[in-house]
Amino acid sequence: MRHFLRTSSLSLASLIIFVLALLGQSFAGHAYNNEELMQHGQAPVTYIDFVTSSDFLVDVAENWQSEFLQFFLFILATIWLIQRGSPESKKYGDEGTGTDEEQMVGAHARADSPRWAKVRGVRLWIYSNSLLIAMGTVFLLSWLAQSLAGHVVANQENAQHGVPLETWGDYIVSPDFWNRTLQNWQSEFLAVGAMVAFSIYLRQRGSSESKPVGVPHHISSVESE
Structure with a gap:
C-alpha cells in the first residue's frame, strides 16, 4: 500500500484536490442559489435538490x-x-506521428509493450489515438x-x-x-x-x-x- 501511494501520489493528489474543490463548489453554489431564491421571495432548496439540479450541472459541465x-x-x-x-x-x-520503430509498435514492440501495441489494423489505430x-x-x-x-x-x-x-x-x-x-x-x-x-x-x-x-x-x- 505504501508503494502504491508513493508511485501514484500525483494522480491521488489531483483526485483529492478535485473532490474537495467540487464539494466546495457545491456548498458555495447551494448557499448562493438559496440567497437568490430568498431575494425573489421563493423558498430555499435542500442541498441534495441543488446538486441534482440543472443549475449545478451546467456550472460543472461548462468547466x-x-x-x-x-x-x-x-x-x-x-x-x-x-x-x-x-x-x-x-x-x-520530430514533427509528425513518428515511425513504427520510434513508437515501438507492431514488429518493433517490446516484450512488455501493451498488447494492442503489438497488433495491426483497427485495434492498433484505436490504441495509437x-x-x-x-x-x-x-x-x-x-x-x-x-x-x-x-x-x-x-x-x-x-x-x-x-x-x-x-x-x-x-x-x-x-x-x-x-x-x-x-x-x-x-x-x-x-x-x-x-x-x-x-x-x-x-x-x-x-x-x-x-x-x-x-x-x-x-x-x-x-x-x-
Missing part, C-alpha cells in the same frame, strides 16, 4: 468541457507544431450536458420573466450558451499558451514540466537528454 477541449487540442497540436525551447514541445524535425479519443469523448459529452442543463436553466428564467420558452436548438445558438462557452475557452487557451511560452525562459527545479535549471533557453528538455 469540464473547456478543460478537456484544452487538452484535446493541445495534444493534437503537439503532434505537428513545435515551440523552440519549450519542454512542452518536441524538437525541430486512444488518448485523443478519450479526451474528445469527454469533451463532447460534457458540452452536451452543458447545453442540456443550460437549456433547462434558461427556460426556467424565461418562465419567471414571462418570456416564451425556447427549443434546445435555439438555445445552443443563443448568446447565453456561447457566452458561457467562450469565457471558459479563452481562459484555458491563455493558460496553455502561457505555460508553453513561460517554460522557455523560466524554470522550476524538480518539476517534470520544466527544463533543468541550467539548460539554455533555446533547447527543450527533450534535446537536453
